[in-house]
Amino acid sequence: MRLHIAVLGSGTAKEDSTEYQQARVLGRKLAKEGFFVYHGGYGGVMEAVARGVKEGGGHNVGVTIGKSLDGINLWADAVIKTPSWKERIFRLIEKSDAYLFLDGATGTLNELFFIWEMANKKLHKKPMIILGKRLHRLIRFLKKDPSLKIPEKFYLVSTIPQAVKILKNEV
Secondary structure, three states, X not given: OOOEEEEEOOOOOOOOOHHHHHHHHHHHHHXXXXXXXXXXXXXXXXXXXXXXXXXXXXXXXXXXXOOOOOOOOOOOOEEEEEOOHHHHHHHHHHHOOEEEEXXXXXXXXXXXXXXXXXXXOOOOXXXXXXXXXXXXXXXXXXXXXXXXXXOOOEEEOOOHHHHHHHHHHHO
C-alpha cells in the first residue's frame, strides 16, 4: 500500500531560499521512498516539494481553492479543486496518512494548530512531523505552558532522514 503524506509550509518561499531547497530535497526523498505526496498546490514550499517529487520519480497532488488553475504550480501531477479553505484543509487531512510541516506563515500555523487540535480531540492518530526551524522555536515556547497538550505522535525533527525514518516506522 502506498502511503500518502501531506507536506505543509510557506507559499512564498523563493527558489533560491533555504526553505524552497529543503522542500525540494524532501520531495525527492519522499518519492524515492515510495510515498505519495499531497500539498497545497501553489508556489513556495508547495511548488518545491512537488518539483522534488517529480525529480524523484514520484507522484503528487495539489489541493487548491477555487475553480481557476491560476497560480497552481506546474509540478503537480493532478489538482483537486475545493470551494473553500475549510474544504481544502479537510481534503488534505482525509487524504493523508501523516503530516509534515515546514516553516511557513499564518496559513501554515493555522493548518498545524487545526490538525494538532484534531489529534488532541482523538479525531486522528496520524503522525505530525515538524521539520521547520521557526516552528521548532515556536513549539518549544508553547510547551512551556503546562496546559498545552502534545499529541502522542507529534515529532520535532531536524533533518529529512529523521522525518523519513518516522514516516516509515509510524505510518
